[in-house]
Amino acid sequence: VQLQASGGGLVQAGGSLRLSCVHSGRTSNDAATAWFRQAPGKEREFVAGVRWSGGNQYYADTVKGRFTISKVSAKNTVYLQMNSLKPEDTAVYYCALRWGSTVHRTPQLYSYWGQGTLVTVSS
Numbered sequence: 001v002q003l004q005a006s007g008g009g010l011v012q013a014g015g016s017l018r019l020s021c022v023h024s025g026r027t028s029n030d031a032a033t034a035w036f037r038q039a040p041g042k043e044r045e046f047v048a049g050v051r052w053s054g055g056n057q058y059y060a061d062t063v064k065g066r067f068t069i070s071k072v073s074a075k076n077t078v079y080l081q082m083n084s085l086k087p088e089d090t091a092v093y094y095c096a097l098r099w100g101s102t103v104h105r106t107p108q109l110y111s112y113w114g115q116g117t118l119v120t121v122s123s
Helices: none
Strands: 002-006 009-012 017-024 031-038 045-051 057-059 067-072 077-082 091-099 117-122
Touching (some): 017 091, 057 067
16 A cells, blocks of 8 residues: 655645645545644644545544535545645644544554655745
8 A cells, every 4th residue: 555645735824735645555434544643753643634435524623614624436536625824834744544444643553655646834
C-alpha cells in the first residue's frame, strides 16, 4: 500500500487549497483515511478523517466548518478542501490509512502514511 499526498503550497490568509491523497495497492471498503498535520515543534495532530464504507466524515474542532474531507472511490483518492485558511494552519499535512472502518484521531493507529505536503499560510 502506498499513499501519495499532494496539493500543498503557499497561500494568503483567507485563501483555499485542496490536498489530494492517492491510494495504490491493496484496497478495501473496510478502511479509513485521515489527514494529520504537524507544525514545527508540535506533535502530529488529527485534522479530518473519512470512512471508505459509508463516507462518514470526522473533523477536529479547529477546522470544522472550514475544511471538508471527501473521497472518490473510483480513483482511490481522498481530498481535503481547505477554505478560510489561517496562519495557524501552517504545517506539513500527511494522509494516513488504516484497515478497519473506525476513524481514529491517534496517529499511531494508522499503518500507512503518505510523504507529507507543506501548507504555508501567510498573514
